Amino acid sequence: MRAILIDDEISNLENLRTLLEKHCPRVTIMATAQSVSAAVDAIEKFLPDLVFLDIQMGEQTGFDVLKLLPRRNFEVIFVTAYDQYGIQAVKFAALDYLLKPIDIEELINAVNKAEYKLATQRQTSQLDFLLQQLKKPDTNVSTIAIQMQSETRYVTLSEIIRCEADNTYTCFFLANSEKILVSKSLKEYADLLRPNGFLRTHQSHLVNPKYVKSWLKEDGGILLLTSGEKIPVSKPNKETVKQALQRQ
Numbered sequence: 001m002r003a004i005l006i007d008d009e010i011s012n013l014e015n016l017r018t019l020l021e022k023h024c025p026r027v028t029i030m031a032t033a034q035s036v037s038a039a040v041d042a043i044e045k046f047l048p049d050l051v052f053l054d055i056q057m058g059e060q061t062g063f064d065v066l067k068l069l070p071r072r073n074f075e076v077i078f079v080t081a082y083d084q085y086g087i088q089a090v091k092f093a094a095l096d097y098l099l100k101p102i103d104i105e106e107l108i109n110a111v112n113k114a115e116y117k118l119a120t121q122r123q124t125s126q127l128d129f130l131l132q133q134l135k136k137p138d139t140n141v142s143t144i145a146i147q148m149q150s151e152t153r154y155v156t157l158s159e160i161i162r163c164e165a166d167n168t169y170t171c172f173f174l175a176n177s178e179k180i181l182v183s184k185s186l187k188e189y190a191d192l193l194r195p196n197g198f199l200r201t202h203q204s205h206l207v208n209p210k211y212v213k214s215w216l217k218e219d220g221g222i223l224l225l226t227s228g229e230k231i232p233v234s235k236p237n238k239e240t241v242k243q244a245l246q247r248q
Contacts, residue, residue, distance in 0.1 A: 001115060004046060005032045006039045006062060007054035007079065016052060016079070016102065023104055024111045039065045048074050050114050052098075055080040055087070063134055072127045075114040086134060091192050093130040094145035094152060126152055141196060146172065146182055153180065157196055161227055163189055163206040173227075175211075199241050202234045209248050 003020070007013050013032045020027045030046040033039035036057060043051065043065070053062040053076050063086060066072055078090050078097040090097050096110045129145055144160075146153045161173045165186035172180040190200045199207045207223060216222040221233035221241075233241050 001027050001049040001111075001118065002030050002046065003027045003050040003052065004030055004039070004042050004048045005052045006034075006042075006057075006065065007032075007052075008034050008057040009054075010034065012054065012079070012100070019102060019104060019107055020111075023108055026115065027111060036060045036064045036068070040068050043069060043074070049118055050075045050077065050111075052077050052079055054078075055090075056085065061086065063131065066127060066131060075117055076127060077110045077114060088141075088192070088195075089130055089133040091188075092133055092141055092144050093126045094147040095126050095130060129154065144192075146180055148180065148182065155180075157193070157208070158210065160198075160208050161211045161225065162208060162229070162231065163193075163198075165204040173229075197244075199237075199244055201237055201241050202232050205231050207231055209245060212245060212248075215242070215245065 005013050005016050007016070013034070017029060017032070020029065027050065030048055031042040033042045051074055053065060055062045055078055062078065066076075076095060078095060079100065079102070080087055080090070080097055081100050087097065096113060098106055098110060126145055133141060142158070143154055143156050146155055155172070155174065159175050161175055163186060164171045164173065166181065168183070168185055170182050170184055170186045170189055172182065174180070186204065186206060190198070190206050193206065194200070197209055199209055201207050201223060207225070211225045211227065212223050213226045214224045216224050216230065219232065220235060221238050223231045223233060225231060
């Protein structure tokens, strides 16, 4: 895979280059760039398969690079500090990202996923979706990209009744009775969807309060959903869930 590394700090570029050369030998580094303009020039010149893109680049961002490109026919792995600007949008778009300092196993997994997408010629609109999300305030996020094995689904949050843990996977239950299994943990989705009002009722359950019909007092606390399903509320979450429902 032909790759370009983009980061405004040379030490980060050198560290990433070292890790890729040691652990991802199938990646050929064509160029590096430390500014938005240099990144755009490098991408247009070398036509990479894969771009490692730092999110925060001085007063500009890696998103500015994407906005300036007429075509974005490459895979992107974002590199970011935790809670940095735009990371929520990246997560909602189901795009890969690495946290600094870079974990070797996560780097290898992200590169393998990018290689798979390129080999199977899977075309997605996730980057376009990401740029659209960035135009909105965080509180106005209404759609999430869900990465499935053979496709990327875009689901409005109001369609999601609940999510349930299935070992290291998460199963989405939608209002049209469809179920979608995703290879990410429930914790990831709980953290992502909590600002949008979703309730973590139990270690295995995440619920959209829009679909809560009533609180049943049996077994310490159970939510009856409009679908007829009963979802347990664990003791540690009981008061938080009650208070959230009272505010609805």
